[in-house]
Amino acid sequence: MSTADPDTMTGLEQMxxxxxxxxxxPSIGRLLGMRFEEVEHGRVTIALDTRPDFANPLGTVHGGxxxxxxxxxxxxxVHTTLPAGASYTTLELKINYIRAARPDGQTLT
Structure with a gap:
């Protein structure tokens, strides 16, 4: 494990x-196979490849x-913009789905 001290890092350094x-x-990212494609101040790109484990009963990727x-x-x-020692949490999330994703290795970004 790294000897880095996250409490002394800015949000960008932490990301x-x-x-x-x-x-x-252990992390949700590891569990779902997420990978950081880009990390800059105020901008992050994360991708994951869908798989059959992500399917809902209708056979498409579960909205969750x-x-x-x-x-x-x-x-x-948001975290990349924070100074050292600051934190955040999601208070609300609203999503409008416009089409289904397939659980066949499609990359979601």
């Missing part, structure tokens, strides 16, 4: 550090997977 987490550290991806990327983008 860049999180991007290098070892694969064995998309919601988790969106919540993660939005909060990480």
């Amino acid at each position: 860049r550090w999180v991007r290098t987490y070892p694969a064995d550290i 997977i998309a919601a988790t991806l969106l919540d993660s990327v939005m909060s990480c983008a």
